[in-house]
Amino acid sequence: MAERTVDARGSFCPGPLMELISNMKSMQVGDTLELLSTDAGSAKDVPEWVHKVGHEMVDTNQDSEGTFHIKVRKAK
Amino acid sequence: MRILVVGGGMGGTIFANHLARRIHHEMKTGKARITMLSASHEHVYQPGWLYVAMGRATPDELVREQESLLEPGIEFHVDPVEEFHLAQNHVKCKSGKVHEYDLIVISTGSRAMPENIPGLKENSVNCYTAENAVEYYKQLSEFKGGRIVITVGLPHKCPMIPLEVTFAMYDFIKDRGLLDKTEFYYTYPIGRVHSLENVAKWAAPEFDAKGIKYETLFNMKEVDGKNAKVLSEEGSEVAYDLLVAVPPHKGQEVIEKNGLGENGWIPTNRHSLHMEGEHGKNVIVLGDTTNLPISKAGSTAHFEAETAAENVAAVVKMGRPVKSYDGKVFCFIEAGKDRATYAMFDYQNPPQPKAPTGSVHAFKMAYNKLYWATARGLL
Ligand SMILES: Cc1cc2nc3c(=O)[nH]c(=O)nc-3n(C[C@H](O)[C@H](O)[C@H](O)COP(=O)(O)OP(=O)(O)OC[C@H]3O[C@@H](n4cnc5c(N)ncnc54)[C@H](O)[C@@H]3O)c2cc1C
Numbered sequence: 353m354a355e356r357t358v359d360a361r362g363s364f365c366p367g368p369l370m371e372l373i374s375n376m377k378s379m380q381v382g383d384t385l386e387l388l389s390t391d392a393g394s395a396k397d398v399p400e401w402v403h404k405v406g407h408e409m410v411d412t413n414q415d416s417e418g419t420f421h422i423k424v425r426k427a428k
Numbered sequence: 429m430r431i432l433v434v435g436g437g438m439g440g441t442i443f444a445n446h447l448a449r450r451i452h453h454e455m456k457t458g459k460a461r462i463t464m465l466s467a468s469h470e471h472v473y474q475p476g477w478l479y480v481a482m483g484r485a486t487p488d489e490l491v492r493e494q495e496s497l498l499e500p501g502i503e504f505h506v507d508p509v510e511e512f513h514l515a516q517n518h519v520k521c522k523s524g525k526v527h528e529y530d531l532i533v534i535s536t537g538s539r540a541m542p543e544n545i546p547g548l549k550e551n552s553v554n555c556y557t558a559e560n561a562v563e564y565y566k567q568l569s570e571f572k573g574g575r576i577v578i579t580v581g582l583p584h585k586c587p588m589i590p591l592e593v594t595f596a597m598y599d600f601i602k603d604r605g606l607l608d609k610t611e612f613y614y615t616y617p618i619g620r621v622h623s624l625e626n627v628a629k630w631a632a633p634e635f636d637a638k639g640i641k642y643e644t645l646f647n648m649k650e651v652d653g654k655n656a657k658v659l660s661e662e663g664s665e666v667a668y669d670l671l672v673a674v675p676p677h678k679g680q681e682v683i684e685k686n687g688l689g690e691n692g693w694i695p696t697n698r699h700s701l702h703m704e705g706e707h708g709k710n711v712i713v714l715g716d717t718t719n720l721p722i723s724k725a726g727s728t729a730h731f732e733a734e735t736a737a738e739n740v741a742a743v744v745k746m747g748r749p750v751k752s753y754d755g756k757v758f759c760f761i762e763a764g765k766d767r768a769t770y771a772m773f774d775y776q777n778p779p780q781p782k783a784p785t786g787s788v789h790a791f792k793m794a795y796n797k798l799y800w801a802t803a804r805g806l807l
Contacts, residue, residue: 362698362755362775363721365587367623371721373647374583377676378690397619404645404662 353382361390361419368394369401372424376407379426384410387422398422429460429744432529434509434519436466436494438803439535439715439729445805446737448499451744455501460744463529464498465521467508467536471497472558473799475726478589478762480561482596483569487558497803509536512686514707531710531740534694534703535733536683538585538716538724542675545581547651552579552673555593567670568600573609574669576601579648579658581676582617585716585724588771590614590674591622591631592762597672598638599765612639613666615646615658627761627771630781634763677724679717693719698775699752701736712736720755722775727758730802737805760792768792 358375360368368389375385387398399409402424410423431447433440444464454460471494479485495504507521518528540556542549553564576597580590594614601610614621614635620628621635621642635642647661651671658666678684679692688694688703695704696718703711714736715729722728732753739749755775762768763784770788771779801807 358721359698360721364625364773364778365623365723365757365771366583366721367618368721369618370582370623373617374676377582393625400619401645405647 353384354380355384355386357386357388359388360394361388363389363391367391369397372398372422373401376424376426381426381428384423384425387420387424389420389422390418392420394420394422398424429454429530430528431460431462431531431533431740432519432527433462433464433533433535434466435535435537435715435717436464436468436471436504437535437537437715437729438726439537439733440464440466440533441471441494441497441803442730442805443533443535443714443733443737444502445497445499445803446734447740448502449805450737450741452501454744461503462501463503463505463527465505465507465509465519465527466494467506469494469506471803473796475586475799476796477555477558477561478592478596479796480558481553481555481564481568481593482600482765483565484765487562490558492800492803497800499805509682512682512688514688514711517710529710531712531743533712533714533736533740534683534688534717535714535729536680536717538677538679538692540584540675541678542581542673544676544678545648545650547653548581548648548673548675551651551653551656552671552675554673554675555589556585556675564672568597571601571606571610571670573606575611575613575667576670576672577613577615577658577666577668578672578674579615579646579666580617580674581648583724584674584677586759587623587723587725588759588761590616591627593672593674594640595634595764596762598640603765612641613668614640614642615648615660615666616642616644617647619644624771624773624779624781626779627781630769630783677716683717689717689719693717695719698755700739700749701732701753712740722755723757723759725757725759727756731756731758760788760795762789762792
């Protein structure tokens with residue numbers, strides 16, 4: 353299962369969630385993606401979309417510099 | 429120093445002209461040389477296709493001969509690159525000709541790929557090529573009423589197009605007296621009507637005031653042309669009479685084929701604009717083809733190109749670069765046929781869009797003509 357990191361720090365447009373959606377399309381079922389985001393909104397809007405579509409949230413944490421690390425698995 | 433520019437669009441042209449002006453002396457004395465390779469002898473002002481789709485411009489107004497835009501001394505060939513041999517510092521073109529370089533700048537742009545969503549190409553209109561914009565105008569002008577659905581794929585170039593086509597069509601339909609027979613239904617991939625939060629905060633009340641309905645968290649999965657419905661990844665279905673698409677995009681096939689980046693997006697350092705990885709030291713990437721998490725827009729290509737040209741000139745003259753790209757983007761937002769606003773932002777600062785005005789629209793119309801001075805590196 354492949355893993356990838358998407359660095360969307362400082363991205364206002366397209367922004368972290370749109371970067372994540374674009375990347376998920378190129379992934380295989382079971383692959384994971386770690387999204388780096390400096391937008392506090394990502395901690396809420398990424399899980400909202402992931403649950404709505406039916407992928408899986410793996411983990412969310414914030415490092416000492418304030419960056420969110422949001423891990424998602426493609427489930428379908 | 430042999431500088432090879434691949435791509436004669438916004439990024440490549442603005443870069444080459446800015447650089448040529450800065451290293452004019454070095455080019456004269458043979459210390460530096462700029463060669464540009466492109467896939468076409470034409471330079472197209474793509475933002476004009478929005479106006480073609482609304483019957484307010486014709487495609488020929490948006491085209492200039494590429495060679496006529498270039499500073500004297502830049503060698504130009506219409507000969508698309510087919511093979512990138514980055515480890516050997518050369519490319520091979522369609523004609524078979526090989527070009528060696530010391531520094532390569534890649535700005536090959538991106539392509540709308542409606543064919544990547546089942547049913548989308550056959551059943552929708554878009555303004556992402558001149559031909560499609562003409563077809564869009566035809567269908568819009570023949571529209572007699574019903575439901576117009578706007579559907580948005582990811583990633584796409586020009587982040588303002590979803591809003592701009594919606595506002596522009598609203599005015600078009602209003603002017604034809606069809607508003608009472610028409611319903612506008614706007615869909616968007618994330619949980620608000622635009623990726624930029626402040627733009628969404630401005631646009632949603634504009635939609636409400638005009639009676640434009642919207643559904644967010646809508647990523648199109650397929651189009652069922654027989655039943656005239658768009659289906660989303662999130663499980664909803666929307667019926668349409670006219671489907672207007674912002675198709676998902678990819679970079680050029682040649683980028684993907686040569687293993688430079690998945691889907692044609694080249695991994696790029698967000699500040700130096702060098703390609704990431706082993707062979708990136710003498711490779712600069714500009715415009716749509718970077719994988720940077722910023723807007724795929726002409727202004728992005730423009731600001732990146734200026735930064736890169738200043739850096740390359742400094743390298744030619746004193747051996748090291750002088751600037752770092754700060755993520756600057758500036759986008760006009762047409763809010764209908766006679767009002768506009770804009771969004772300016774960078775890696776650190778979100779935009780603060782103002783209410784649309786007639787004067788910003790007038791400025792955008794003027795910029796559509798002034799663009800040719802930008803391409804020449806004068807503005
Ligand atoms: C409808 C529409 C509206 C838009 N509105 C706006 C706007 O309002 N504001 C804004 O900032 N941006 C806007 N844009 C986006 C803008 O046009 C692009 O982001 C910009 O053109 C990107 O520049 P580029 O140099 O990356 O690519 P392009 O300008 O697309 O140039 C790519 C070049 O590469 C060449 N090429 C391709 N393959 C090869 C090859 N194999 N070898 C050599 N050369 C090759 C092509 O011939 C072309 O010359 C809009 C785009 C569209 C379609």
